[in-house]
Amino acid sequence: MAEAESVAADEVAEVVARLKRRMIDHALPLWSTVGWDGKAGGFIDRLHQDGSADPDAPRRVFVQARQIYCYAKAAQMGWYPQGRAIALKALEYLLAKAKAPDGRPGYVHRLTPEGGVLDPLRDSYDHAFVLFALAAAYGLDRDAQVRAEIDALLSFLDTQLRSPHGGFLEGLPPSMPRRQNPHMHLFEAMIACFDATHDLSFQNRAGEFFALFLANLYDKQKHVLGEYFEEDWSKIQPVSVEPGHQAEWVWLLKGFERITGCPTARPRGELLVSALRYRDEATGCLVDEGDTEGNIRRHTRRLWPQTEIAKAWIAQAEAGEAGAADEARAALVRLERHYLSHPVAGGWFDQFDRNGKSLVATIPASSFYHVLCAVTEAEQVLG
Template sequence: MQQSSAPGTRAAIQDGLGLQGHYAEVVVPMWRGRGFHQAIGIPLEAVLADPLAPPLPITRFRAMACARQLYVFSVANDQEHAKGLFDTLVNRFSDTQHGGFYYSVDPDAHPFETEKDLYTHAFVIFACAAYYRLLGDKQALAVIERTLDVVNGLFPVDPANGLTVSKCSQDFATVTELARQNPLMHLTEAYLEAEAATGDARFGAALATLLQRFTQAFVDAETHCIMELPLPSENNWLEPGHQFEWHFLHNASSHPAFETSGLAAHLPFSYAFAQTHGVMPDTGGVVAALKRDGTVRDPNQRIWAQTEYLRAMACHEDDGQRAQLPQQIARFASRFLHDGGWHEMLDNDNRVIRAEMPSTTAYHLVGAYQVLT
């Protein structure tokens, strides 16, 4: 059996251009090549850093993963690959009987997990908006509009706060998970992208309603942080990466809905809380989760939280925060990037907690790198 050496780190990267170079040279070709299931025209869920290692077993393909890859290749201006991913998303995952999109299909591309998931539908809108920007394809516009109608017309509403639930049955009749922070954040991102791509005022109106209800339901008055579960849920927690992500969405878009909802007023404080309690001073690593009092709930460090910290810092209104960006880029690159791709999760001692590289992570990488010029 051929032995492969450990991948070299990217410690020499010191700026956004270096990160973009690694992305273009290593990450994007991976998902055109060995990370892409040619027979079905769909991205694999994950690959290993070692190209000589046996491929991971295929158990399913998620619509959300396909949508994130559609976004990646739309931003990369790869029209052919993006069109293939769009066709796969629509043809393989659409539920023509009940509406919306299946959560996943099996290895033969037949419906597998058929429940309806708000997170998935948010990414369908988001990715199709980016694809529409690329090609102006009217089919993409139709999918965006149809999915907006599904989210606001078919998905049930959490009676406690008026927000769209996270999960429900295939026919939308039975709620299986009430409103949660993460799907609603990505729905916010989707509405911002769709309004910018189409100019359709319906997305701005939907965003204004969403943020008004969201602020009341999820923002902790004492810390100003956005909790993962609606208040006053027991055993609630907050994720530093999400505080940074919300801060970026506001600063990058300057959408008036952030101000009118009152959410904008909390975001500088939630950023500071996350930076103070959720960023390790010795490595610059962003931990996965904090308790409400600022103590660490989950010390592991996932790559997506690091990239959200980078782009929030890059768009921060304070000069002192932006001045820290070169050091943070260097720390990130030296710990998380290597010649074979990236480490998905580390602990603070740089031990690899999760070795495989999910196809969904490329979306986080390009989202951050776009603003690091």
């Protein structure tokens, strides 16, 4: 894109190091201090525009889980040694407050700021991230109690949330439409569990999601990923295409290939080419939604698709694709320039309209997982 071409060569070359310092010096300290509730426990769900905590915001359980991942990962990378204690403290809070507080199995959907149950829904998307957090925590110490929590959550998924039509229900109680998104993150969680445990059963579990992707989620003719489905996985028309999710699957398919040896180059390449059709002309950033023909339906642009297109290029660079490393760095520069250059050090802008106006006044904690994952992947692959 034109903007990427105008960036100085040294700015592109040093972007990974800059983003790493931004994580270590600003984001990780911010979200473990201002972003932690010292009285009631748990992570704050969002900060105000000035960087102060919003203590009255409900606590989304998937956000608690994502933050646990961030601090466990930062500790494992050697970026933030104190992240281990933070992650384990937060996991203790999550298990105490969100796991079966009403006597029914599974994790509730939302908590009050005081730690009570705000919404008792058992949501599949939430459970994917709880499993992801448990895998990250297990990777710290290989604690048998954490492994027991992993197994208990898997049992809940298998006995309570499996759909007779394949995949998993949206939650308990069930709802429609069915979405690819929870399945994508359960796929991610199974890969993470294999990496943490080296238990071959997680290869098989990940394989179930890969099969679902090929059979139902991915349109092999149009090279697009569907978002919404009927109970039997028939497509809901018109098909919504989220380019950020297309990019995210590129990275996940490379992870699946890494742990199983199953080749995924063809769908990765197709998804990436397709995702790149949905870009904002002025910035080169991915927009939020398109249709199956490559037309843009929503010109707004969230932060998270920008981290996912960077990760997609990183995955292709890891696979040896020529030019992919340069594309990954250019995507990270766009992320840094448009979203991370926030007046609050360690904060970010979450969404813009097509004219570049910020649409979200707060700084949501939910984005930290996307940013940190992109930067850690960049350092591991790009150096």
